[in-house]
Amino acid sequence: MVSVLIHLVLTFGTLSLLAVGGGTAVLAEMQEVLHQQFQITPDRFLEVYSVGQLAPGPNMTMVVIFGFQLAGILGALLVGLAFFLPSSVLCFWIGRFWNYVGETPWRRAVQNALEPISIGLMCSGVYAVGKSALDGPLTIALAMTAFMGVLFTRINPVYVILGIGTLGAAIKYWQPGLL
Amino acid sequence: MNEPAESIPPPSLWEIFLEFLLIGAISFGGGIVAYQKILLTEKRRWLNDDEFMACLAISQTMPGLNAVNIAVLTGDRLRGVLGSIVASVGLLLPGVVFVLVIGILYLKNTDHHLANLLLAGVAAAATGLLSAITYRLGHRQFNHFKSLLVVFASFFLMSIMSLSLPMVLLIMVPISLLLFRPKA
Numbered sequence: 001m002v003s004v005l006i007h008l009v010l011t012f013g014t015l016s017l018l019a020v021g022g023g024t025a026v027l028a029e030m031q032e033v034l035h036q037q038f039q040i041t042p043d044r045f046l047e048v049y050s051v052g053q054l055a056p057g058p059n060m061t062m063v064v065i066f067g068f069q070l071a072g073i074l075g076a077l078l079v080g081l082a083f084f085l086p087s088s089v090l091c092f093w094i095g096r097f098w099n100y101v102g103e104t105p106w107r108r109a110v111q112n113a114l115e116p117i118s119i120g121l122m123c124s125g126v127y128a129v130g131k132s133a134l135d136g137p138l139t140i141a142l143a144m145t146a147f148m149g150v151l152f153t154r155i156n157p158v159y160v161i162l163g164i165g166t167l168g169a170a171i172k173y174w175q176p177g178l179l
Numbered sequence: 180m181n182e183p184a185e186s187i188p189p190p191s192l193w194e195i196f197l198e199f200l201l202i203g204a205i206s207f208g209g210g211i212v213a214y215q216k217i218l219l220t221e222k223r224r225w226l227n228d229d230e231f232m233a234c235l236a237i238s239q240t241m242p243g244l245n246a247v248n249i250a251v252l253t254g255d256r257l258r259g260v261l262g263s264i265v266a267s268v269g270l271l272l273p274g275v276v277f278v279l280v281i282g283i284l285y286l287k288n289t290d291h292h293l294a295n296l297l298l299a300g301v302a303a304a305a306t307g308l309l310s311a312i313t314y315r316l317g318h319r320q321f322n323h324f325k326s327l328l329v330v331f332a333s334f335f336l337m338s339i340m341s342l343s344l345p346m347v348l349l350i351m352v353p354i355s356l357l358l359f360r361p362k363a
Contacts, residue, residue, distance in 0.1 A: 014345075015344075016242065016243060017242050018242060018344050018345060018348060019242045019243055019244070020242050020348070021239070022243075022244050022245055023244050024309065024312070024313075026344060028337055028338065028344075029337075029343065029344035032341075032343075046298075046302045047285070047295075047298050047302070048282065049302070049305065050298045050301040050302045050305055051278055051281050051282055051285065051298070052274075052278060053301060053305045053308070054277075054281075054301065055274040055277040055278050055281075056203060056204050056205065056206060056207050056273045056274050056277060057202070057203035057204070057206055057211065057246075057270060057271060057273050057274030058203075058211060058244050058246050058247060058270070058271065058274060059209065059274075060244060061271055061274035061275045061277075061278050062278050062282075064275055064278060064279060064282075065278055065279070065282035065286075068279060068282060068283065068286070069282075069286055076279060080271070080275060084243070084244075084247060084267065084271060087241065087242045087243025087244075087247070087248070088243060088247060088248065088251045088263070088267055090241060090242065090243070091237065091238065091241040091242075091243055091248040091251050091252065092251050092252075092255060092260070092263055094237065094240075094241055095234075095237050095251070095252045095255060096255070098237055103233075105361035106361060107236065107237075107240060108236075108361070109356070109359050109360055109361045110240050110356070111236065111239055111240045112359040113329075113352070113355035113356045113358065113359040113360075114240065114352070114355070115239075115320065115326070116317075116320045116325075116326040116327075116328075116329035116330045116333070116355065117329055117330075117333045117348070117351050117352065117355055119313065119316060119317035119320050119330045119333075120329065120330040120331065120332065120333025120334040120337070120351075121333055121334070121337060121344075121347070122309070122312075122313040122316070122317070123313060123317075123330065123333075123334040123338075124333070124334050124337040124338040125309060125313075126306065126309050126310050126313055127334070127338045128338070129302070129305065129306050129309060130306045130310075132302075133299075133302040133303050133305070133306045134303060134306060138303075139299070139300075139302075139303035140303075142300060142303040142304055142307070143303045143304065143306045143307035143310070144307060145304075145307065146303070146304035146305070146306070146307025146308050146311070147307035147308070147310050147311045147314075148307075149307075150307065150308050150311035150312070151311045151314065151315065156207060156208045157208035157209055157210075157308050158207040158208030159208070160208075160304065160308065161208070161301055161304040161305060161308060162301070164300060164301075164303070164304035164307075165297055165298075165300035165301035165303075165304050166297065166300065167300065168296070168297075168299065168300025168301075168303060168304070169293065169296035169297040169299070169300045172296045172299070172300070173293065173296055
């Protein structure tokens, strides 16, 4: 039990510091590591990720569910701390340091250099999630509808997701053989 | 970052906690930074626009979630290290409680047919949402050859070559820094 906790803390602590440009950048890596080292299937990963999409606040709070599943409430607490504390402490000190030295051309350069990397990693996140989420014409159609809905309307994304999710469930429930 | 905005007495830790708790509870569907901007610079006037943009720039440069980093930096600016702690805990608390309650209910009963169908639909929609967010954040990158190269190389190493994330960063960060270094 203790070794699972230590393993979880090290895993999510590392992911915390690798999350350049936000949590989505580590989605693909998280799915892979949880599968290889903690036997969490990509399908289960996707279910937990989906719960996170419906949560208020940052969607990445869903990481605590993995902690809970593997090591109970203590696991949830430690995974939450491990995922959010290291990057926050780093940001805290860098924030003070930056305030002390003032704006330099290098801060902008670092941000410009990391931006395309984080976009590339977000594409990997889409790819990882999409590989398990899109298993046929129906789910592909749902995903494309959500894409358009988020990009071209001003509807809150959580309603888009809930609406399309419910629609998908309804179609599969009443017409399981349709698509 | 310890100087509060001029002429306004610094808020109490409790006020900071409640404000970020509110942001964490009402910001459904992402876009939390926009909520923070409105509540911190317009409703509360704890930061002016310049200060907020400076915090955002550092948040985007550092690893971690932008919204959490902004909470850390704003909290520090208002009330030092304790301010940072109450701000980030307040921001994360509603979401953590939500996912724990839903997650526990779901894990207790994973064979629930309707819940599984709903989550499958939500997962498909979430893939669309994630693509849309990636597109919205990234479309400027797609117009520049240099940026597009880094976007594609990062994706390729991660998803096609299946390298681990530390390895991808070890390769891509130096290359990208070299490409985007400040002009002397």
